[in-house]
């Protein structure tokens with residue numbers, strides 16, 4: 001996946017600098033109106049630009065699909081490539097059959113032309129499983145849970161799967177806990193760099209929601225594919241497994257069962273996600 005091709009395609013999709021513009025194709029706004037979700041029309045156009053220029057021997061992987069809006073946007077006009085959706089149906093009451101059914105319904109309605117494969121489970125567990133993806137990841141979109149630890153791990157856990165050159169798009173990146181996590185990761189892993197920041201001016205900014213950052217990854221000889229997991233990723237993964245993962249699961253399950261906890265969750269988890277728990 002070539003970084004330059006991606007940046008040119010983004011510019012083409014907006015007819016200039018996307019920070020101050022809407023995408024030229026009105027279909028992304030229509031999709032955002034038709035499919036419940038959290039990604040803005042501008043974000044959908046950027047995801048789609050990445051999918052368009054990704055080589056077909058690589059794949060596009062998304063973590064955190066909710067009801068499928070971001071994936072429906074990514075695949076528009078792209079019928080010859082492979083897309084993976086990875087979702088654990090944990091947040092926003094997205095539990096069980098109902099959540100899966102809504103996601104599948106939306107994919108049928110807006111993405112039936114594309115090869116979209118559903119992976120169910122926690123990304124931090126599933127992406128440890130050999131062979132779960134059948135080709136290198138050229139585009140990775142992370143829109144899963146937003147804690148500093150999860151964001152650091154979101155980069156660490158995908159690195160072995162990435163193509164030698166890849167684009168990584170991180171949602172909600174205007175939140176300091178998100179951008180701090182990727183800056184911290186990049187400081188230890190020089191194969192990564194931030195190439196674009198489309199920041200939100202306010203919470204739920206109509207153009208950029210809560211911000212989208214584009215990171216580029218270029219594998220180098222010192223860090224070949226198949227190298228052992230570095231210690232900074234390893235200990236965070238163990239910490240996640242022992243504490244944060246089970247804690248998040250318990251919290252979301254409690255909110256689902258006891259809606260009276262919603263005001264407390266909004267105070268503790270100040271993001272677009274919590275503002276729309278109800």
Ligand SMILES: C[S@@+](CC[C@H](N)C(=O)[O-])C[C@H]1O[C@@H](n2cnc3c(N)ncnc32)[C@H](O)[C@@H]1O
Nearest residue numbers: 037038039064066070088090091122123144145
């Ligand atoms: C903000 S929503 C995604 C919004 C979606 N991309 C859209 O366009 O509307 C975040 C989703 O990530 C899922 N999620 C959170 N943590 C996850 C994890 N560790 N593994 C897999 N999915 C996760 C949640 O269940 C939730 O549906």
